[in-house]
Amino acid sequence: MSDAITGPQDGSALLPEADELYHPHSWWTRYVFSQDAKVIAIQYSGTALAIGFVALILSWLIRLQLGFPGLAAFIGPAEYYQLITMHGMIMVVYLLTAVFLGGFGNYLIPLMLGARDMVFPYLNMLSYWIYLLAVLVLVVSFFAPGGPTGAGWTLYPPQAILAGTPGQEWGIVLMLISLILFIAGFTMGGVNYIVTVLQARAPGMTLMRMPLTIWGIFTATILALLAFPALFVGAVMMLLDRLLGTSFFMPAILEAGQRLRYGGGSPILFQHLFWFFGHPEVYIVALPAFGIVSDLISTHARKNIFGYRMMVWAIVAIGALSFVVWAHHMYVSGMNPYFGFFFATTTLIIAIPTAIKVYNWVLTLWRGDIHLTVPMLFAIAFIVTFLNGGLTGLFLGNVVVDVPLSDTMFVVAHFHMVMGVAPILVIFGGIYHWYPKVTGRMLDARLGQVHFWITFIGAYAIFFPMHYLGLLGVPRRYYETAGLGFVPPSAQSLNAFISLVAFVVGAAQVVFLFNILRSLKHGAPAGGNPWHATTLEWQTPETPPPHGNWGPTLPVVYRWPYDYSVPGAPEDFLPQNQPDPAHAGAVP
Amino acid sequence: MAHTAAGDGTAFRAPPSTLPPTRWHRLSAEWAGDRQVFDGASWRKAMIWVFLLSDTFVFGCFLIGYMTVRMSTSVPWPKTSEVFALEIAGKPWPLLLIAIMTFVLISSSGTMAIAVAFGYRRRRRTTAFLMGLTALLGATFVGMQAFEWTKLILEGVRPWGNPWGAEQFGSAFFMITGFHGTHVTIGVIALLVIIRKVWRGDFDTGRRGFFTSRPGGYENVEIMGLYWHFVDLVWVFIFALFYLW
């Protein structure tokens, strides 16, 4: 395996690389227009969490209406649609994608691989500023005449651009422009992440010695670079339909008795483009979460990850398969039944590598020395939640089972479990885990426990009952269900309960925010490696790592990242840059 | 921090390869090795390939989208051989302009490739001249495209309709050729920027870029070329799928 690396290399031979670092000259270029991936990571995460909080508040308002219909007079049906649309879009794209790739990706890729920075720092900086612009355009749409779009986060035409859908004037236009900007900005970051992983690793860092976090982020970035083009094209075409009156997605339509001047387009085409992006998008947020969780579990259970190679191949296989399942979101759109058969089959095949991952996480925990630290709590909670969401996915992946469940609360429960709550739990876990490296101080563990238990139990209390509501037939995206004969009145009490819990869970996030801000000054000093972790980011000469990360010489890697509880080792772990061959752990 | 003097990009290049010579051994050694997967490929070159892969998906989606609406529309598609005909001496010449445009663009790929070769021989002026020729051919292409757009617009073609049939014809035409033309235009601008650097000798003196503060190298010419050939290749598909179908 490691035949290309013979003996320790002197990292200083590689000094020319330092030549490529951009050296800031002023406060502005150091902290604001910074080209340092670590600063960019913090900028990305801060912006994403800020807009994520907006989406959280929106979910409160949604729940306010669903739990206590009519209580908030300012939420009419149109506002309700705007709320769910902006909530969903912000959560999926502007929060999760940005935090995992722009945030964790920027911070961890260079550090975990032993690089000094991303390979194109200038482009990396642009990536953030364009992302910020995309977020601002999105925010502006809240204040535009007519408000933000209410087309649903899937933005299906024809309704997305027809009068009668809220935000038809400006909202949809700004939404599409914002998405186009987001994709442009992401591409600049994405080429950086890929090339850094492929071409800028430290001596000794083979692909099969990369931490699973990097495998997850790397594969997710590839997916994003190949999937976002479909959304980009869909957005451009819809913009043309809306602004120039083309008919890419618009069939002949009657509106209020009038024949509109559209005709001959294909609404289904948009759905294909959207879901060719949309399904990989699920894995764009899931794969980094998979990777991070693997590292959290291994570190906090002091045990090597079970089946490292299998874990890597599972990530790659899931990534590849995620491009051939997209139409399982379109079972009720009207498709050739053979297509349904095909897409159901591929969907169920994905369950295999996914199940492998879940088994391996559990087997890593099995008889491990489990430390129930806050990151570990979040990691375990992720496994449970993801498993839960995955199992309901098996129901929805089957055409005949999906048809009655489509567009019910069951779907809402499923995707919140699998791609809402689960990745958010990992983001929290990741922040508790890496905050000491970023700031040099620990987050308060007691506040963390409070935050964890309220969030975890609360998330279950919110979303678990939604499965039941869905089975009752409560439809999704409905402003109110009163007067629907098939919905029993008891559903309303359950809705009220869910809403109350949602308010508590939302409020509990303030604890997290408080913890983050307070610990900046008052947290316990963390030292360089508080979790006794093996990966390179914990072995930096200084904490927080300075510009250039490694001082004069790059680290040299001698082993895989999971040498925990190594018999005979002086401590219970061997960092990746520890030469001592006498205690070399498992291959590779 | 000391900067290396060489401005030809040596600083970006990996140490000499120690990989085995045969193809398969080499492939597996590269993927199993440390530091970099593509031995000796610079970061920028790896980057342009990744970007072009992503851009391929963009054009792929545009073309698939166009083919889908062409099939979904119930109105007959205008006959492209008639629409894109030039009237010369009272006789219609189908696809004449497009043929010339295609010829011009393909030729520009040729001049670009020669420019790359001269670049690596550090023949500054010849390289700059050939790149200038490339840019000129590219600009000619965009100019003829502008002519074609004007002609069609005067004949009544709009993104939302045209006199001869399915309105998606105009929509797809303006969208796809517009997007491709933008690519060519960006390419011409990038060519001009790099020509300036080549001419001034930036790649010999190691002068640093204005934005990135990194020294360039003659490899930048090749990277420019990769982008240019890609844009040409895309045109071939547009030509085949839009004009010939």
Ligand code: HEM
């Ligand atoms: C604070 C926790 C959250 C609560 C209480 C919540 C609640 C809701 C509710 C009630 C709906 C609307 C259901 C309907 O009427 O159809 C919804 C929709 C949605 N949520 Fe959440 N959500 C939360 C977090 C998230 C997260 C983290 C994500 C990230 C993936 C997410 C993604 C979505 C999406 C994609 C939709 C669909 C929007 C649409 O139908 O267009 N949510 N959420």
Ligand SMILES: [Cu+2]
């Ligand atoms: Cu899917």
